[in-house]
Amino acid sequence: MKISLITLHCVNNYGSVLQTYATQKVLSDMGNDVEIVDYYRPDLTLSHKLFSCFLYEQHNLKGLLKNLVFLPSNISMQKMFGDFRKKYFNLSPNKYLNDTDFAKHPIDADAYIVGSDQVWNSVLNHGLIRPYYLSFAKQGKKKIAYSSSFGVDRLKDDEKQSNKDLLSSFDYITTRELSGVDIVKDLGIYNVSQILDPTLLLSKEKWLDIAEPCQEKEPYILIYQLHHHDGLDDYISNLAKKQGLKVIRICYRYDEFRKFGHCVYLPRVEQLLSYISHANYVITDSFHVTAFSVNLNTQFESLVPAKQFGGRISSLLTLVNLQDRGVHDYTHCQYDRKIDFTKVNDILDKKRKEDISLIKQKLNS
Secondary structure, X not given: OEEEEEOOOOXXXXXXXXXXXXXXXXXXXXXXXXXXXEEOOHHHOHHHHHHOOOOOOOOOHHHHHHHHHOHHHHHHHHHHHHHHHHHHOOEEEEEEOOXXXXXXXXXXXXXXXXXXXXXOOOOOOOOOOHHHHOOXXXXXXXXXXXXXXXXXXXOOHHHHHHHHHHHOOOOEEEEOOHHHHHHHHHOOOOOEEEOOOHHHHOOHHHHHOOOOOOOOOOOEEEEEOOOOOOOHHHHHHHHHHHHOOEEEEEEOOHHHHHOOOEEEEOOOHHHHHHHHHHOOEEEEOOHHXXXXXXXXXXXXXXXXXXXXXXXXXHHHHHHOOXXXXXXXXXXXXXXXXXXXXXXXXXXXXXXXXHHHHHHHHHHHO
């Protein structure tokens, strides 16, 4: 079966490229011919990515100065993540930037799939992006959402009707979070269920197949931090000193060298997998690094963002009965309470088999 897959494949961060790789891999392992639509929403074009470092940054003098300061980092990210995409992604021969491109180069497939990642997050996407609702799919062909995410627990009132109109044409919808199932059902659409993020549908062994050998000789705590957290550096410093561990911090930008720990600047995707797999302990506020810590059986704690986008971390931890690893302050260090990954792996293996069977069923029905 030929599948046309559209997702956030061109965002320059680890989670986006890893979920794209996993989605393509899972569908291909089912025996399908998978092609990723090389679609760039307006803010993900090369020029915008190079000159707009922060998604929420206003177009003012302060924003311009920040973009200029971080331009070298943006160029490095474009190169590193671009190399990974070239190596692993089966991209469409045509690039798509707008509806005109889809009309000029129609995509013919047996099934059209959107997902995973936050393809329906109107905050990150600056509105509803119609191609992420498979607006380009040919009439009468199968339309499926694969572990798609709204990124929020509820829709704004003025977005509900538009989402209902766009999602009503889907043959089946799967969301990454339980809250996504509730959102869809609240729209009066009931052909929906929750499945794992595609990175979790690939086994530990399949991820280690592409991981590079670890070069670190000393035991270490790995820090992967996306948001600011008051007091976090002191917390990490005290924990590292107490346990006699080195601190390695994954850094996206040059200015992060000033943060506590040894900064590893933009490691290759395959290197990041190795850093997570070999860490004595991971501290992160990232959903995907939380997911990889679970999948690769690495001891961890996850800082759950308080304001928004924390639901996906909480949903994952609830699924594998690790709610206590979701940390909201620094008074409940989990280091000495080791995770029994035998139980976690049993839950994941069962859910993984169920979800893969479901996707196969919906594709072939």
